[in-house]
Every structure is written in structure tokens, then in C-alpha cells.
Amino acid sequence: xxxxxxxxxxxxxxxxxxxxxxxxxxxxxxxxxxxxxxxxxxxxxxxxxxxxxxxxxxxxxxxxxxxxxxxxxxxxxxxxxxxxxxxxxxxxxxxxxxxxxxxxxxxxxxxxxxxxxxxxxxxxxxxxxxxxxxxxxxxxxxxxxxxxxxxxxxxxxxxxxxxxxxxxxxxxxxxxxxxxxxxxxxxxxxxxxxxxxxxxxxxxxxxxxxxxxxxxxxxxxxxxxxxxxxxxxxxxxxxxxxxxxxxxxxxxxxxxxxxxxxxxxxxxxxxxx
Numbered sequence: 001x002x003x004x005x006x007x008x009x010x011x012x013x014x015x016x017x018x019x020x021x022x023x024x025x026x027x028x029x030x031x032x033x034x035x036x037x038x039x040x041x042x043x044x045x046x047x048x049x050x051x052x053x054x055x056x057x058x059x060x061x062x063x064x065x066x067x068x069x070x071x072x073x074x075x076x077x078x079x080x081x082x083x084x085x086x087x088x089x090x091x092x093x094x095x096x097x098x099x100x101x102x103x104x105x106x107x108x109x110x111x112x113x114x115x116x117x118x119x120x121x122x123x124x125x126x127x128x129x130x131x132x133x134x135x136x137x138x139x140x141x142x143x144x145x146x147x148x149x150x151x152x153x154x155x156x157x158x159x160x161x162x163x164x165x166x167x168x169x170x171x172x173x174x175x176x177x178x179x180x181x182x183x184x185x186x187x188x189x190x191x192x193x194x195x196x197x198x199x200x201x202x203x204x205x206x207x208x209x210x211x212x213x214x215x216x217x218x219x220x221x222x223x224x225x226x227x228x229x230x231x232x233x234x235x236x237x238x239x240x241x242x243x244x245x246x247x248x249x250x251x252x253x254x255x256x257x258x259x260x261x262x263x264x265x266x267x268x269x270x271x272x273x
Contacts, residue, residue, distance in 0.1 A: 019136040020118040021096075024109035027122060028098045031105045032272065035071045038102045040270060043069055047168070052176035055167055057203035062164070062234075062241040069165045070269040072100045080262030082110070086252070091115070095262060098271075099156065100124075101165045104188045106156040121152060126189025128152030147214040147222045154193040157186045158208040158229045161243045162267055205231055205243070215250055226251035235264075242267050 041047070043064045048056050059065060075097040081090045097108040105124040111117070117140065119132040128149030132141040160166040166186075167174075175183040177196065185194040195210030207230040214222035227250055231243040248260040 020111075020120045020131070020133055021109055023131075024096065024098075024107055024120050027107045027120075027124070029273070031098070031100045031103070031107070031124065032072065034103055035100060036272075038071050040071060041069045043067055043164075051167060052174050052182045054176065054180060054182050054197075054199045054203070055174065058199060058205055059164060059167070061203040063239045064164055067240070068270060069168065070163050071102050071165070072098065072269075072271055073163045074098055074268040074271050075159075075162050076265045076268065078263045078265040080110070080260070082112070083257075083259045086255075086257040093262075099159060099163045101163060101169070104153070104156060104166075104169070104186075106152065106159070121155075123149065123152035123156050126191055143216075145220065145222075150191050150193060151213045153186065153188055153191050154195065154210055154213045154227070157184065157193055158195060158197075158210070160184075160197070161205040161231055162264070163269075204234060204241070207231065215252070237266055 043059060043066065045065065048059055077095040077097070080093040080095040082093050083090050092113045094111045094113060095108065097106070099106050103125065106121070107124070108121045110119045110121075116135045117132065118136060119130070119141075122129045126149060127144065128151065129144040130141065130148055130152075131139070134140050157166065166172070169186070171187050173185045175185075177183055180200070181196055181198045183194060183196050185192065193210070193212045195208055195212060197208050198206045200206045207228055209226065209228045211224050211226055213224070213227040215225040215227075216222055228248070230247050230249065232245040232247065234241045235244040242264065244264050246262055246264065247258055250257040250259060
């Protein structure tokens with residue numbers, strides 16, 4: 001009995017030390033430390049004057065003018081759901097997400113509710129990593145390929161609707177297509193990604209499309225597939241309008257595969273911990 005208890009104690013200590021949540025907290029803290037070297041400025045009409053008109057209208061309509069420009073943000077989800085393959089059922093998640101603008105980075109922790117499965121997605125300094133564990137102990141999935149890095153960067157870029165200071169980065173180029181759409185190209189640590197941002201008649205961001213994200217077809221095999229992120233509605237947060245109901249879709253040859261959806265509760269800008 002003592003031997004069994006001893007083994008269980010070791011396993012519990014090991015599990016605690018390697019928990020996905022602790023990995024998320026550590027990586028977030030490391031990025032925040034780097035955020036501290038950047039001065040927080042303010043959105044002004046002069047600062048955004050060179051942006052395409054749809055982007056300027058979006059910042060005005062959402063109330064960002066004369067507010068602090070975020071260097072980072074916590075994206076707080078009320079609820080979120082994941083469908084792990086087109087033929088699977090939706091699984092309810094607990095999602096915790098942090099985005100950084102300077103430097104460009106993103107780290108997210110996701111736990112399937114009712115199941116001992118947790119995942120952490122990371123993009124930082126040209127490196128992307130996806131890790132999934134069972135009981136915080138058994139590695140279910142791990143991928144840090146160049147395809148994952150590019151996919152993680154395009155995911156970060158399309159989330160400008162939550163952290164609009166991505167619009168002002170020096171390493172982003174914008175090309176207005178028409179009154180309601182803009183192509184953006186981001187280069188970070190040698191990785192280039194591009195996509196089209198679409199806006200509605202009210203000036204609100206509606207959806208994003210790209211062919212620069214990789215869909216995993218098997219172990220270490222990928223293909224580029226049309227990918228989109230959709231904001232279905234907005235909510236008021238103080239004087240700002242923020243995207244609330246979000247869904248993410250792969251447009252596969254055999255049909256659309258909506259694999260993530262959720263509701264954002266609030267966005268906390270310029271966090272220090």
C-alpha cells in the first residue's frame with residue numbers, strides 16, 4: 001500500500017509540474033515581460049491617416065480613437081466549443097487566451113470540460129507549437145512544424161478585431177480592394193501570411209479569409225485550405241464595441257467544417273500579469 005501511495009505521489013507531483021495551465025501562465029508571463037519595454041501610445045486620427053478607409057472607419061465606429069493602443073490583451077471567453085473533426089460532436093471548452101502585439105505573439109489554453117484533456121497553442125518569435133495532453137501527463141499530440149508556425153501566425157493576425165493595434169505594425173502592409181474589403185500581409189520572423197478582411201455597411205469587421213493556413217491531413221502531413229473567421233455580432237464594453245460571437249471555419253472540398261465557436265465576455269487591454 002505504501003508503495004502504491006508513493007507512486008501516486010510522484011505522479012501527482014510530476015503532473016502538477018507539467019500542467020498545461022502552468023505552461024500557459026509561464027509563457028504568458030515571459031511575453032508580458034517583453035511588452036514592458038514598449039511605450040503605450042494613443043489612437044489618433046493623425047496616427048491612422050495612412051490606413052485604408054475601411055480600417056479607419058472600423059477604428060472610429062468601434063470607439064478606439066483617443067484610447068490607449070494595446071500592446072497586449074487577455075481575451076476572456078464566456079463559453080467556447082470545439083469540434084475535433086467534421087464527423088465529431090461539439091465539445092465544450094474552457095478557453096483562456098492572451099495576445100501580444102509587441103512582440104507579435106499568442107498563447108491559448110483550452111480544456112475540454114468533463115474530460116481530462118487540455119491543450120496549449122503558442123506563437124512567438126517565428127515559432128509555433130500545438131501541444132495536447134491527457135491528465136496533464138500523457139502526450140496526446142505535439143506539433144512544432146513550420147506549417148504550425150505559419151498557421152499560428154495567421155490565426156494571430158486575423159484576431160485584429162479583438163486587438164486592433166495589429167493594424168499599426170510596421171511589418172504589415174495593407175491594400176484596399178474596395179469599400180468593404182482590405183488585403184493585409186504580415187511578415188514576422190521571416191514568415192509571411194496574407195488574408196482579406198471584410199467589413200459590413202456599418203463599418204464593422206465581418207469576416208476574414210485566407211489560403212495561408214495549413215489543415216492537418218495526417219501525422220506530419222498538411223495542405224493549404226481556405227480558412228475563415230467570422231464575427232456574428234458585437235457587444236458594448238465601456239465606450240468600445242468588441243466582437244462577441246465568433247466562429248472559425250475550414251472550407252474543405254467536401255464541405256464547410258466549422259470547428260471552433262465561442263462567445264467573448266470581455267477583452268482586457270495592456271495587462272501586466
